Amino acid sequence: MHDFLWAVLCMSVVRASWFAGCFILFLLVAAMIASHDWTDHANALNPAGHLPEPSAPGKVFHAFGHEPLYVPGEEPDVTAQNVIGSDDRVRITATDKYPWRAISWLGLYNEWGERSGHCSGTFISPDAILTAAHCLYDKDYGWTADIVVVPGKDGGTDPFGHVWAASWWVPDAWIDTGGHPAFDWGVIMLDNPSLGEATGWFTLAMLSTATLSLSDAFPAVVGYPGDKYPDATMWGSFQSAFATVGEAVLFYEIDTAPGMSGSAVWLANVDRPDHLGFIVGVHTLGLAEVTGANAGLRINEFLVADLNEGCRQMGCSFEFVIEEDATLPPPAPTPTHCHPNSLSPPSGRQPRRRLVWVDKRPEPPRDETQPGRDAPPYGDGPSQR
DSSP states (O other), rough: HHHHHHHHHHHHHHHHHHHHHHHHHHHHHHHHHHHHHHOOHHHBBBOOOOOOSSSSOOOEEEEEOOOOOOOOTTOOOOOOEEEOOEEEEOOEEESSTTTGEEEEEEEEEOOSSSSEEEEEEEEEEEEEEEEEGTEETTTTEOOOOEEEEETOBTTTBBBBOOOOOEEEEEOHHHTTTOOGGGGGOOOESSSSSSHHHHHHEEEEEEOOOOHHOOTTTTTEEEETTTTTTTOOOEEEEEEESSSOOOOEEEEEEEOOTTTTTOOOOEEETTTTTTTTTEEOOOOOEEHHHHHEEEEEEEEOHHHHHHHHHHHHHOOOEEEEEEEEEESSSOOOOOOOOOTTOOOOOOOOOOOOOOOOOOEEOOOOOOOTTSSSOOOOOOOOOOOOO
């Protein structure tokens, strides 16, 4: 049904008709997603194998606790960028409905109580929010001092109120390399899970390259761009398939803008309920002017192991899904490296897959002296905050 609509509405010869069709289609799919029966997507609940060791312990920053004055709707002007062709982003107004209410506007404040910008984040458990590392730590200015979390924000309306984050974590490599884009992920912890329990959350998923390369995967990026009016409103878009699926990077022609950094890259095809709502990446790079596509870091063993280490230190928890070969025993965990030249999906017959649901709780402290893995190589590129 969605393929038919996409073909009818989006393959118009007239550019204006194409844009109008995609706009209507996104609204239609958005309504279907909001009305979908959001139940557990995995049937196999066997515990998965161990994750590889995190790259390094990482760094935790505890909020200054100033809790400066937060004014709903107050937002500086931002120039649009990273839009590919016509702007296909659509405003989401039902922000009090799931899944949109699990997407948060993140107000960033410096040590003097001044707001320095904003990012987007997504609840991955009642007390943990996924976002980009560059929202939490900047090589020139250091740590963000305070973060206000406002789920489902719609301009001057905050349907679930707001809370101040307790602490946040980024990988050591993000700091040590001066912000290398291969390590641009982070996690925020709330000291009270009640807000996340009210909004609900998404689930991280390590899916196979074959699954992510499906022609109807329907990746979506929804967050809070700084170039839209009214200010601090939720906007998003999707496309039928990823432009390129790499081992550690996902490329897509989905329009973004500063402020959407940290948004989840998630699957939105309601005809594939086993994958619907799974987070498969985190949006970090606006590369449209350079490559013709924007990019996010793929949810893989390397990234999840680091996030798990961050939650282990702060005391938060999250669950994730692993797609693995159902006919063979799980392989021994190995480091997941990324390289800009290894971006094509594997050829040949793909094995049958199954989903394994994993509930990660904080683990006992381990020996911090053991060495971590080498940093994966990845080409430099601009980041957006």
